[in-house]
Amino acid sequence: MCRSFAKGLAVHDIHSEVFFPIDMDIAHCTGCGSCSENGKCNISDDMDIFYMTFGGCDLLVLATPIHFSGPSSVIKTVIDRFQTIWFRKGRHPAFSAALLSGGGPSPDYKSTISIFKAFSATAETEWLGYLAIPNTDEKRIQDVSELSFGYGKDIGRALFSDRQ
Numbered sequence: 001m002c003r004s005f006a007k008g009l010a011v012h013d014i015h016s017e018v019f020f021p022i023d024m025d026i027a028h029c030t031g032c033g034s035c036s037e038n039g040k041c042n043i044s045d046d047m048d049i050f051y052m053t054f055g056g057c058d059l060l061v062l063a064t065p066i067h068f069s070g071p072s073s074v075i076k077t078v079i080d081r082f083q084t085i086w087f088r089k090g091r092h093p094a095f096s097a098a099l100l101s102g103g104g105p106s107p108d109y110k111s112t113i114s115i116f117k118a119f120s121a122t123a124e125t126e127w128l129g130y131l132a133i134p135n136t137d138e139k140r141i142q143d144v145s146e147l148s149f150g151y152g153k154d155i156g157r158a159l160f161s162d163r164q
Contacts, residue, residue: 001099001133002063004145008152009059012160017053021074024049029080039088047081054082055091059159060125062116063099065136069108071115079119086122096120097155098130099148103137128155 006016024046034042041047054060064075071079085092098116100109109132120127131151133144 001101001131001144001148002061004148005061005063005099005131005152005155008149008154009156009159011153012156014059014156014159016059017057019049019053021046021078022072026074026077026081028077029083035084036087039084041081041084043081047078050078050082051084054085054093057093058095059128059155060093060096060123061099062096062119064101064112066100066102066107066109066112069111071112076115079115082119082123092123093125095128095159096123096125097128099151100130100132101136101144102132102134105135105138107132107134128158 002018002020006018009016026047027043027045030043032042034040041051062075062079064071067073070076096116096119098113100107100112102109109130113130116130117127131147133139133147136144
């Protein structure tokens with residue numbers, strides 16, 4: 001989904017980077033509060049990549065499979081570690097969106113959308129919406145990729161038209 005979405009953006013000459021937190025070393029927030037004092041997380045791990053990239057991007061896309069009507073624990077850990085940005089002044093992405101996949105025929109996306117919208121509001125980004133693809137356990141990868149590519153093109157068109 002993510003790579004296909006990025007290819008859709010590329011149609012409009014929009015560069016993107018795709019990160020897979022599942023393959024990264026990202027620890028859970030400990031609630032130590034150091035970020036509220038100095039705007040920096042006390043934990044040094046791969047989350048630093050997100051902190052560096054966050055201020056330089058225009059669009060942040062959160063993606064997750066739906067597990068028990070909620071986001072994966074991995075993306076939730078990443079969101080929790082963004083506590084640091086609430087205390088840091090500086091540039092934030094202007095826009096955010098989401099890609100959601102559900103293995104079954106009728107997943108409940110409401111909780112995840114609520115969490116992602118709250119993240120977007122707190123990060124002071126404009127929420128552009130989401131693409132939710134149900135029944136991915138039964139769909140061909142090509143079908144999921146085509147939907148994601150189309151959504152990337154649509155978002156890219158919206159961003160591209162804003163630039164002109």
